[in-house]
Amino acid sequence: MKKTWMIAMREFKERISARSFILFSVLGPLLVLGLVYMLFALGGQTKQHWKVLVADHQGLFDSKIMAGEDAAITYYFANGIIELDEFKDGKKYQEYDAMLEVNGKVLTNKTGFLFYRNKPSMRMQTRIQYQYERRLEEILVVQLTEMSLKKFRSVKQPIGVTFSDVNDPEGQANDMTGWAGFFFGALIFLFIFLFGMTILRSVSREKSNRIVEVLLASVTPNQLMLGKIIGIGFAAFLQFVIWIAVIGLGLYLMREHLFPDVLDAANMNVKQLILDANDVSYQEKYFAAREYNEFVNLVYDRIQFANTIGFFFLFFVAGYFFYGAIFAAIGATMGSESDGQQFVIPIVILLCLSLYAGYFTMNSPDSGMSTLLHYLPFTSPVVVMVKLYQGYEPGHMYEIYLSLIILILSAFGVMAIASRLYRNGILQFGHRVRLKHIFKWMKRS
Known part of the structure; x- marks a missing residue:
């Protein structure tokens, strides 16, 4: 040894x-x-601030997307029709990161179009889509029901589903x-x-x-x-x-x-x-x-x-x-x-x-x-x-x-x-x- x-x-x-x-x-x-x-x-950093121009020529959104402010996105509204080439090359539109186009059929076909200069992250895409969907829901609630927006927002809350093993109910x-x-x-x-x-x-x-x-x-x-x-x-x-x-x-x-x-x-x-x-x-x-x-x-x-x-x-x-x-x-x-x-x-x-x-x-x-x-x-x-x-x-x-x-x-x-x-x-x-x-x-x- x-x-x-x-x-x-x-x-x-x-x-x-x-x-x-x-x-x-x-x-x-x-x-x-x-x-x-x-x-x-990457998990904790502040996301890049985006300026999104909303082309809402019918005024459907009433110049607002959210009830409050979003630290990551600022929305600007234009009531006229903006052509894609105009947004792409127009001097006055260069400050905007993306254009969200709202057409007159959005309440029926539930479709929107976002044109960006630099591709947003998946989180930013999800964020914009969620806020867009939420605003459409509010418009439909106002048009089709007598419920107030405040009442709707108090009812519309996220539902969390937790999947747990019977042998591990606390999810350790x-x-x-x-x-x-x-x-x-x-x-x-x-x-x-x-x-x-x-x-x-x-x-x-x-x-x-x-x-x-x-x-x-x-x-x-x-x-x-x-x-x-x-x-x-x-x-x-x-x-x-x-x-x-x-x-x-x-x-x-x-x-x-x-x-x-x-x-x-x-x-x-x-x-x-x-x-x-x-x-x-x-x-x-x-x-x-x-x-x-x-x-x-x-x-x-x-x-x-x-x-x-x-x-x-x-x-x-x-x-x-x-x-x-x-x-x-x-x-x-x-x-x-x-x-x-x-x-x-x-x-x-x-x-x-x-x-x-x-x-x-x-x-x-x-x-x-x-x-x-x-x-x-x-x-x-x-x-x-x-x-x-x-x-x-x-x-x-x-x-x-x-x-x-x-x-x-x-x-x-x-x-x-x-x-x-x-x-x-x-x-x-x-x-x-x-x-x-x-x-x-x-x-x-």
Whole structure:
């Protein structure tokens, strides 16, 4: 064990001193924080102010769209007919971002036309369409009923439909939390692949330059393989911790200094925004609720980091040893670098299928296939992360422990097989790897 530890420390020091390790440790979490920053900024920024000219030559809208003002849109009215070319090229119309044409048949065909200079965002399109529809409804109410506009606006309120699982009536698990689990599962496989390839390159490099012959004079092949996997695993674990520390610090600084208003809990009560809507600022509050950034709520409120970080590391470690042994065996058995690349392709496909398994579980968490993928060692790290963040049913937490036990036992089994391949193939040079050789080495003790 002492020799295994010495090899592990040698590999660990070699990895952490590499320039690529330092760059990835710094740039990786900064890129993640940059992406989060952009999502926060896009979700909380004030939208561009639009000037919309309403061409209402019959005066149907009575020179108004809304009862109050909209901070994002200002409407201007023209009673005459404005040709499209005139609006496009006319000097006096250049200040307007779009023209909303109201024809005389709008009350029957329910159709309007908006001509823009620069395409509005989907939110802006929805905003304009909603306000246009609302104004038409008010006109029809005045013409066809005796109800006042104030009465109509008090009656016309948005109806929210909440879809809830009987096992999760409070909605603690939803698609957003499932995506969070998918992200952490994908992060596990990203590190497994990167450091698994590091194991493969390290083994193949020592094999190609015959350093392994010197090393095997003082240690056994099993000690060399295990020490290499453990040492590189320590480096991966250290980088993981650095990522979590930097990302955690970055999220804290964003909440305290960069987006204090957007991340203020007082600004996140969407249900209250809808309930407090009145006839003057109804539209503005309605759209404020619709534009509420759920991503912010997910990151700071819905993800229970303290309850999940332990399982995250356990499945990372078990998954790393499971796949790391496979990469070490590939490096030891390959006769040339091209052989190693060919054998890596199935592993890459397997990792991609594992990611798809996580995506499938998000959409069909209760299917029989999701249950099977939950226990398969190849796919369990990402599937368990998705299920963990979506939430297990009461009394079913044993499933995560059972999946972890299966993964650990599978890792030991793969390590045992990989050690045979490593021991029998590490000193084989200049050969072309065939499946019959691999099966032969697996049987040889």
